[in-house]
Amino acid sequence: MSYARAATFHGKSGDPSAKVANPFPAQFGPNVAPPNTVFPSPLALPYMFDQHFRAPQIASWNLTLERQLGASWLLRAAYVGNKGTYLFGDGTQETGLQQANPAIYIPGQSTVANEQQRRVNPAFSTVAINVSAINSNYNGMQLTVEKRIGYGLSMLANYTWSKELNDFAPLGVGTNTDPFDRKFDYGPSDDDLRHVFKLSFVYELPAFRHSGWQSKLTNGWSVSSIANWHTGFPFTVFSGYDNSLSGIGGDRADLTGAGSATLDPGRPHGQLVQEFFNIAAFGPNAIGTYGSTGKNIMRGPRFFDTDFTLMKMTNLAERTSLQFRAEAFNLFNNVNFLNPDNTLTDGAFGQITAAQDPRILQLALKIVF
Numbered sequence: 001m002s003y004a005r006a007a008t009f010h011g012k013s014g015d016p017s018a019k020v021a022n023p024f025p026a027q028f029g030p031n032v033a034p035p036n037t038v039f040p041s042p043l044a045l046p047y048m049f050d051q052h053f054r055a056p057q058i059a060s061w062n063l064t065l066e067r068q069l070g071a072s073w074l075l076r077a078a079y080v081g082n083k084g085t086y087l088f089g090d091g092t093q094e095t096g097l098q099q100a101n102p103a104i105y106i107p108g109q110s111t112v113a114n115e116q117q118r119r120v121n122p123a124f125s126t127v128a129i130n131v132s133a134i135n136s137n138y139n140g141m142q143l144t145v146e147k148r149i150g151y152g153l154s155m156l157a158n159y160t161w162s163k164e165l166n167d168f169a170p171l172g173v174g175t176n177t178d179p180f181d182r183k184f185d186y187g188p189s190d191d192d193l194r195h196v197f198k199l200s201f202v203y204e205l206p207a208f209r210h211s212g213w214q215s216k217l218t219n220g221w222s223v224s225s226i227a228n229w230h231t232g233f234p235f236t237v238f239s240g241y242d243n244s245l246s247g248i249g250g251d252r253a254d255l256t257g258a259g260s261a262t263l264d265p266g267r268p269h270g271q272l273v274q275e276f277f278n279i280a281a282f283g284p285n286a287i288g289t290y291g292s293t294g295k296n297i298m299r300g301p302r303f304f305d306t307d308f309t310l311m312k313m314t315n316l317a318e319r320t321s322l323q324f325r326a327e328a329f330n331l332f333n334n335v336n337f338l339n340p341d342n343t344l345t346d347g348a349f350g351q352i353t354a355a356q357d358p359r360i361l362q363l364a365l366k367i368v369f
Helices: 212-220 269-274
Strands: 043-049 057-067 073-087 098-099 124-130 136-148 154-164 195-204 223-230 302-316 320-331 360-368
Touching: 073 154
Parallel strands: 043 124
Antiparallel strands: 057 073, 073 136, 098 124, 136 154, 154 195, 195 223, 223 302, 302 320, 320 360
8 A cells, every 4th residue: 555645744844953043042940951952853743733723613403303291291302413524633532633744655665664764754753733624423313201390200211322423533543544544534433322321210208297306207208310321332443563554553453254243242241351352353454554444343341320319308497407318329230341452462352351330339418508
């Protein structure tokens, strides 16, 4: 794979190590750079802004239908969409940085040793430019059932089926994978969740007709809960090799054809953590390529969590109350695994090595006045 056109970046060409007039004229403390300071060569420019940088644009639209049932129930169905143009990343999570000075692959003449000589401008090393060139789109169906408070009970249930696509670099890569083609990174967003279901309720227990200490003990109780279930977050499978010889280090794995890449997610946990996906289905990318697998083609473990609260309000005086709360986070102690190791050269490739928090219990006592 070779390219006839070369990337360009804005700035003066030439040797950046040449002596210049004192680039640090201000006198700050004892460690002052002397005149005729020599810049190290090759010079790295890790974070610059494109001179044609533009403000991002977001267009959004929706269509919502609602129907009331009885005095307190509401059904809602909605289509929600948006389109992002001229987006840019923050350089950490989803990066919009573009490598403007990659090493050009020359068939039969490219090695790691001559990487610097093959760069567009050998006087510089990496030149990462924040460009406003990212596109995104989102389409989702949202179904909601809502019960307004009545007889002490309120409830909200929501299901979302959606898809979010963009051409940000995948999580784990500092700049776009192919410096000459941003569309190579077009695929599911790092936070794309196809199915999300949430259920929450608050219920105030009926009051008893007691007085004195009996009323303070038996009345004022309420329970609330929120349950959250969603499919797994996507992830990209990296080769761990710089077989593109571009000096970027974000090459993806190739598919080997050794069966399906996915395995049954309902297997016992012991099997799941040892090999979450079929590692034999992936291999190193071919020399001079960035890998044949797409961005975020795999899905991590699904998530289920229920939080629960038992609360008691006791009136102590006209304007003073005592609030007691007993809270359980991840009430059912469900095991929610994080995404597996996704780099071919890692010893734990395909394995799950971490999970989210187990059940957490806490008690709280608060005076409200």
